[in-house]
Amino acid sequence: MxxxxxxxxxxxxxxxxxxxxxxxxxxxxxxxxxxxxxxxxxxxxxxxxxSESARQLRSGSSRIIGLLVLDLGNPFFVSVARGAEQAARAQGLGVMVCNSAQRPADEADYLALFAEQRVRGVLLTPADAEGSGAAALRRHDVPFVLVDRLAPGIDACSVSVDDVKGGSLAAAHLLAGGHRRIAFAGGRHRLQQVADRRSGALAALEGSGAELVDLEVAGLDVAAGRDAGARLLGLLPRPTAVFCANDLLALGVLQAAFAAGLRVPEDLAIVGYDDIEFAAAAAVPLTSVRQPAEAVGRTAVELLAQETGGGAHRHRQVVFDPELVVRGSTLTAPRTA
Amino acid sequence: MxxxxxxxxxxxxxxxxxxxxxxxxxxxxxxxxxxxxxxxxxxxxxxxxxSESARQLRSGSSRIIGLLVLDLGNPFFVSVARGAEQAARAQGLGVMVCNSAQRPADEADYLALFAEQRVRGVLLTPADAEGSGAAALRRHDVPFVLVDRLAPGIDACSVSVDDVKGGSLAAAHLLAGGHRRIAFAGGRHRLQQVADRRSGALAALEGSGAELVDLEVAGLDVAAGRDAGARLLGLLPRPTAVFCANDLLALGVLQAAFAAGLRVPEDLAIVGYDDIEFAAAAAVPLTSVRQPAEAVGRTAVELLAQETGGGAHRHRQVVFDPELVVRGSTLTAPRTA
DNA sequence: CGGTCTGCTTGAAACGATTCAAGTCGAACG
DNA sequence: CGTTCGACTTGAATCGTTTCAAGCAGACCG
Missing domain, CATH: 1.10.260 (434 Repressor (Amino-terminal Domain))
Structure with a gap:
């Protein structure tokens, strides 16, 4: 010992x-x-x-990078982590994955842990809108890259996916399907991603005469989706389609619709977001907005490597494009037509 | 800087x-x-x-524990990780989650990383049958707890779920449903968990006249399930039911069955394993064998704490009981009866 | 033969904390 | 007044590496 x-x-x-x-x-x-x-x-x-501690103490540099994700229960972030892990291994680095579960307090704790470990850098999916996590890292000179989130005022690298465009893709698709009253499961959520997807949808609906009905959610998981779905069914007049801020919500809404005996997509069309693997395997395969999750993780590690690699570094904002994947949950009876 | x-x-x-x-x-x-x-x-x-490295160097003890899981893409392990993280936080420890992806080489790399970090201890879900990972840890005096796996000859703590009993529950359920030719998606997989589930199923079928048909799989994910499902449909006579070594496989089989126009459960009954959240949200809600994943993670951390806590320590083997959750994928037309 | 060069090896000085024996200072006591 | 005690503070030793100036030996050159 x-x-x-x-x-x-x-x-x-x-x-x-x-x-x-x-x-x-x-x-x-x-x-x-x-x-x-x-x-x-x-x-x-x-x-x-x-002894890594002795090595690090003397040489000053650590070989691990911290990855703080919003929700490990969401396969999207698991994919991001996987991408990051691959890229890190390619550089001989280790990744310490932690889960803030969207709680700013937990986020702060983990960032403090990372700081004490003197990690090489941090990949952060911020849990709050204010960017207090990023501020803390900046204060302690810990290099970091924002993940799945454009740096708003913050001067930092970031890797994200265009959520406004994604929201717009989803809404335009529903609009083309003839829907005029569309619910948005995600409501006025404090998460930037959710807000952006909503505003993209709003923009797509602009001037079409269609309306967007906000549906608040308590969280961004399947249970919250079930709950939102149940409330959706009580709305009058009932929306004919719902755009969900992520696939977990969409799966929950789908379950609620089934429980109420509604047919999808005939009675209710559903669009999710993220295109997690389970979206395709759902009761009715989900139409969803796909994000290149692994590429996001990989790119984030690469940006971090550039930033810590010495030499002049200009912060870069990498933005990927999302892609609509159409499946049964919005396709009205393709074979009876 | x-x-x-x-x-x-x-x-x-x-x-x-x-x-x-x-x-x-x-x-x-x-x-x-x-x-x-x-x-x-x-x-x-x-x-x-x-500086954590300086602290650790001098004081000798680290505040992080390593968790090496078989597959982060499997929500079951994510739940285990979540349970472990909670318990660790309660003790002021951090968890470093890594993914061996069932590759013994990756496992070895991560264990080496943990050893260099002088982690407080390791929670290990072994990727190979030989227990070479455990042997490596033992050799370097790193305290560890085996997770989701009974320690076979190895003298160590372990937390697991009774896979034999789980397999038996699943097979007995199918037997009671009248099935006489049952496929096992998982084949002669090298993973102990899979082998145990299979032998539990075999035991339950013993003397019943029903037969178990092995269906090899290339992996334990949805894609492998789709593949196995496609092959299943070609078997003659076609089994009327399939027991899958985990829910990811089951979801894949389900997709393959749908793609071929089969009805579930009428033409093919399906039982999964793990009862991940997505099992209930599947095209046909999956009957599955539930494992108390978070409790497994929590317990593992507690055992590790006891082991490193000083004082005399006797290795303990904690074994949880699985539980069958019956859903639509095996329930033949409950309301038309 | 003296000098330079090249290729290996050495040993001591950091790195930034923790720990602990020893020291300081006032107050309390006899 | 001299001791003793308790509460607090100090500073040097230590942990296991990396780093680097310096040393050493043999080869090569002129």
């Missing part, structure tokens, strides 16, 4: 100095072949593992 | 010694009130953040 072998033990065992051992580990090419072999053998034999 | 304030700067600013600053941080009660206030103010004003 406490007797783990250190670099000194290795040095003694191999009959060399600690400096040489360190060189074998970090710059093998400068060490003589025979010496290197002897040191390697000693390392092997003692089961030596270098 | 490199000019982050250290404990020395704080000491100077507050006009005290470094020892006192350390005391203010770690044992505030031994410091005089007025001094404490002055130090706190200095900390605040300088934006001092303690």
């Amino acid at each position: 406490g007797n783990a072998a250190g670099i000194k033990d290795v040095a003694r065992a191999a009959g060399v100095s600690v400096g040489t051992v360190s060189n074998v580990i970090n710059r093998p090419e400068v060490v003589g072949e025979e010496t290197r072999a002897r040191v390697q053998a000693a390392i092997e034999q003692l089961g030596y593992v270098r | 490199g000019n982050a304030a250290g404990i020395k700067d704080v000491a100077r600013a507050a006009g005290v010694s470094v020892g006192t600053v350390s005391n203010v941080i770690n044992r505030p009660e031994v410091v005089g009130e007025e001094t404490r206030a002055r130090v706190q103010a200095a900390i605040e004003q300088l934006g001092y953040v303690r």
Whole structure:
């Protein structure tokens, strides 16, 4: 336990100095072949593992980056994490994934943890609109990249997907389907992403004569969707379509519609957002707005690498385009037509 | 950047010694009130953040635990992670979640990363049958708890769910539904969990005259399920039911059945495993074997805490019971009967 | 043969915290 | 007044690495 072998033990065992051992580990090419072999053998034999804390303390740089996501229960963020992990591994970095669950307090705790760890950098999907998380990172000089969110006033790198355009795609699709009274499940949610999707939808409906009915939600998960769906059914006149701020909500709404005996899409058309894998497997396959989640994660790591890579760095805002994927939940009877 | 304030700067600013600053941080009660206030103010004003690596190097103990899961794309493991994170936070620990994606090589890499970090301990869902990951941890004296897997020969703590019983529940249910030819999507998968579920099912079918048809799968995700489903439809005589090693496979099979125009459950009954949230929202709500995922994660952290808590420790094997949740995918026409 | 160069190796000085024996200062006591 | 005690504070040693100036030995050159 406490007797783990250190670099000194290795040095003694191999009959060399600690400096040489360190060189074998970090710059093998400068060490003589025979010496290197002897040191390697000693390392092997003692089961030596270098202490990352000591390394980091001395060298100043950490090999892990922190990723703080809004909701690990949402497969979209899992995909982002996967993309980030891949890109990080390619650079020999580790990713520490944490879940703020949209609670600013938890976000603050985790950011403090990251700061104490002196992580290489942080990928942040902010939990609040004010950007207090970003401010905290800035204050402590922790490099960071905003993920799934355009940096508003903040001067920082960001990777996001155009939510306004996505909302607009969804609404335009419903409009083309003949819908004139469309609900938006997401209401006036404080999350920027939700607000943007809503305003994109509003813009698409502008001047069409169609109206958007706000439907408040308590959260952004399936349960909140079920709840919103139940309330939707009570509205008079009932909207003929609903655009949901994400697929989890959409799945919940779908369940509520089924429970009430409604047919989808005939009685209620549904559009989700994110195009998570489960959207295609739903009771009625969901039409959804796809976001390139893995690419977002990957790109975020790359931007972070550039930022920490030294040299002049100009903050960049990368914005991906979303894409509408049409499925059964909005396709009215394709084969009976 | 490199000019982050250290404990020395704080000491100077507050006009005290470094020892006192350390005391203010770690044992505030031994410091005089007025001094404490002055130090706190200095900390605040300088934006001092303690260096975790230095702390850890000196004190020897880390505040983070590593969690290595088999597949972050599977919501079951996300739930486990969530449970673990909660329990860890309650103890002031952080969790570093990593995804081995069932690749032993990735598992080894992450375990090496954990070892270098000198994590407090590791929660491991082993990716291979041989337990090489556990052996590596044992060799380096890293405390660990096996998750979702009984420790076979290994002397270690573990938290798992009785997969044999779960498989048996599923098969018994199908048997009671009158099925005599039942496919098992999971085949002779190398994962212990899958093998156990299969043998539980076999045991339940023993002597009933019903047969179990193995259906190999390339992975344990939706795509593999679709593939297995397509092959299932070609079998002659076609099984009337399929038990899937997890819900992702089940969702894939369901999609394949739909694509082929089969009715579920009339033409093909489906039972999944894990009861992930999306199982209930599927095209036909899935009958599934529920596992108490969050409790598994929570318990694992608690066992780890006991193990690292000092004092005599006897390894414990906690085994939870699974529970069958019956839904539409096996319920033949409940209202037409 | 003296000098330079090249290729390896060395050893000590950081890095930023924690810990602890030792020191200081007043107050209380006999 | 001299001691003792308690409450607080100090400063040096330490943790396990990396880094780097300096040393050393042999080869090569003129």
